[in-house]
Amino acid sequence: MKLLLKPLLLSISISATLFISSCGKDDDSGPSYDFINQNLQGTIDGHVFTYGEGTVETTTFEGEEQISFDLYHSNEDITDVCDFFGFGDEVSVFFFMPAEVGLYELSLNFSDFSGRTVTLFNPDGAVNNIASIGAVEILTITETEVTGRMDATLDGENTVNGNFTVEFCPDN
Known part of the structure; x- marks a missing residue:
């Protein structure tokens, strides 16, 4: 009986260990973004950000048509957003995306600085907080405007999430 008990306990122990370890977190835990259906808002360096208005323009970067x-x-x-140049007194958000409807996950590869990012700008000290976690989805592009949504995060003090609509300026 003692001879049977040792192998039986060993096999139960091994089975329990395998079962417990297989209940851990999966490597594929889903997307790194979760869009919230609201006006784009969040925090930048601890300052509240609520999207009001903005500009969008087409440009070419490394042979690829982009929207800025x-x-x-x-x-x-801002009296006229199309005449507004630079950055004002409040926190702001800026980024480039391909000039195509689609979902673009954010990332930053430090070995060659490739990827897609969103800059969460704080004018106090001119701090560029580079958000590389999340995604931007361009929903529509017309001759007059671009609509989209984003969930962009650097850390707990630098994150924005929600919807935006931006008009092209007349001379673009």
Whole structure:
């Protein structure tokens, strides 16, 4: 009986170990983004960001047609967004994406600095917070505007999530 008990306990122990270890987190835990259906908002260096208006223009970068976004805080004092140059007194968001409808996951490869990122800008000290976790989805592109949504995160103090609509300026 003692001879049977040792192998039986060993096999139960091995089976229990395999079972417990197989219940861990999967390597594929799903996407790194979760879009929230709201106006684009979040925090940048601890400052509240609420999207108000912005600009979008087409450009070419390394042979690829891109759209360049500048999204400004709703508190920014802007008379005409198309004449607004640079960055104002409030936190803002800017980024480039391909000029095509689609979902673009954010990433940053430090070995060659490739990937797609969103810059969460704080004018206090001109801090560029580079968000490389999440995604931007371009939903529509017309002759007059671009609609999309994003979930872009650097860390707990630098994250924005929600929907945006940006109009092309007339001279673009």
